[in-house]
Amino acid sequence: MIVLKLGGSVITEKDRPETLDGDALERAADAIAAALEAGREDLVIVHGGGSFGHHNASEHGVSTTAGTHDADAALAIHGAMKTLNQFVLRRLLERDVQAVPVHPFSAAHRARDGTLELPTGQVETMLGEGFVPVLHGDVVAHAGAGATIVSGDELVAELAAALDADRIGLCSTVPGVLDDADAVIDRIDEFDAVADVLGASDATDVTGGMAGKVRTLLALEAEASIFGLETLAAFLEGENPGTTID
Numbered sequence: 001m002i003v004l005k006l007g008g009s010v011i012t013e014k015d016r017p018e019t020l021d022g023d024a025l026e027r028a029a030d031a032i033a034a035a036l037e038a039g040r041e042d043l044v045i046v047h048g049g050g051s052f053g054h055h056n057a058s059e060h061g062v063s064t065t066a067g068t069h070d071a072d073a074a075l076a077i078h079g080a081m082k083t084l085n086q087f088v089l090r091r092l093l094e095r096d097v098q099a100v101p102v103h104p105f106s107a108a109h110r111a112r113d114g115t116l117e118l119p120t121g122q123v124e125t126m127l128g129e130g131f132v133p134v135l136h137g138d139v140v141a142h143a144g145a146g147a148t149i150v151s152g153d154e155l156v157a158e159l160a161a162a163l164d165a166d167r168i169g170l171c172s173t174v175p176g177v178l179d180d181a182d183a184v185i186d187r188i189d190e191f192d193a194v195a196d197v198l199g200a201s202d203a204t205d206v207t208g209g210m211a212g213k214v215r216t217l218l219a220l221e222a223e224a225s226i227f228g229l230e231t232l233a234a235f236l237e238g239e240n241p242g243t244t245i246d
């Protein structure tokens with residue numbers, strides 16, 4: 001089983017509010033459809049926000065820890081993510097990928113200490129019935145804080161652990177984690193060793209950019225790969241392009 005995240009920075013134009021990168025999304029959908037047609041493993045897809053979600057969250061001062069009790073604010077963020085989710089589903093359905101949505105706002109929550117509770121019975125049943133579940137970064141109810149953001153990266157980590165994923169891939173807008181000379185770092189097994197080169201995102205991003213991504217993936221038992229769109233097909237074919245987080 002593969003858990004794949006399509007980074008919001010890939011499938012949208014991250015610095016222009018609510019703007020899709022239609023070409024990039026089509027290329028990603030082509031690679032996914034080809035892999036499934038070739039009979040690759042089961043696939044769970046998660047997508048991030050990019051220019052959908054992050055701008056709304058930032059406007060309302062909502063992050064993974066700072067919440068809101070304003071339903072209008074929560075719905076503005078959730079609505080933007082559902083719009084992007086519709087674009088992703090549509091491009092996959094056009095290629096005969098049996099993609100179906102799972103909206104974390106209705107499925108998950110955070111405990112008071114921020115721990116994410118994400119039931120996965122629906123995802124497992126969807127997989128068993130031949131569907132490709134598509135989740136996304138979202139707002140979730142957070143005990144004591146109202147509603148906070150859950151990033152796609154965090155969902156990937158939860159799903160990978162709960163479903164015992166064989167492979168985990170994060171397709172982003174960079175070919176991997178880059179060092180201070182902009183070369184792709186082959187393998188990362190310790191945060192401190194790369195902390196100096198890890199930044200936030202170049203665009204509006206309330207979930208921590210590359211530093212947040214690496215931190216989340218290091219906490220996982222399984223290996224994960226961070227790579228660019230040009231090597232998505234290779235990842236789905238079984239290769240380990242980009243940076244391996246161990």
Ligand SMILES: Nc1ncnc2c1ncn2[C@@H]1O[C@H](COP(=O)(O)OP(=O)(O)OP(=O)(O)O)[C@@H](O)[C@H]1O
Nearest residue numbers: 007008009048049050172178197199201202209210
């Ligand atoms: N050392 C680094 N190597 C590569 N990218 C880095 C590094 N430091 C910071 N970044 C930034 O991290 C960004 C990738 O993180 P980001 O959270 O934007 O990706 P994403 O998951 O694809 O998008 P989203 O969070 O919207 O789903 C890059 O576009 C770059 O701006």
Ligand SMILES: C=C(C)CCOP(=O)(O)O
Nearest residue numbers: 048049053137151152207
């Ligand atoms: C900002 C929202 C709602 C989603 C964040 O998901 P990410 O782009 O994976 O960090």
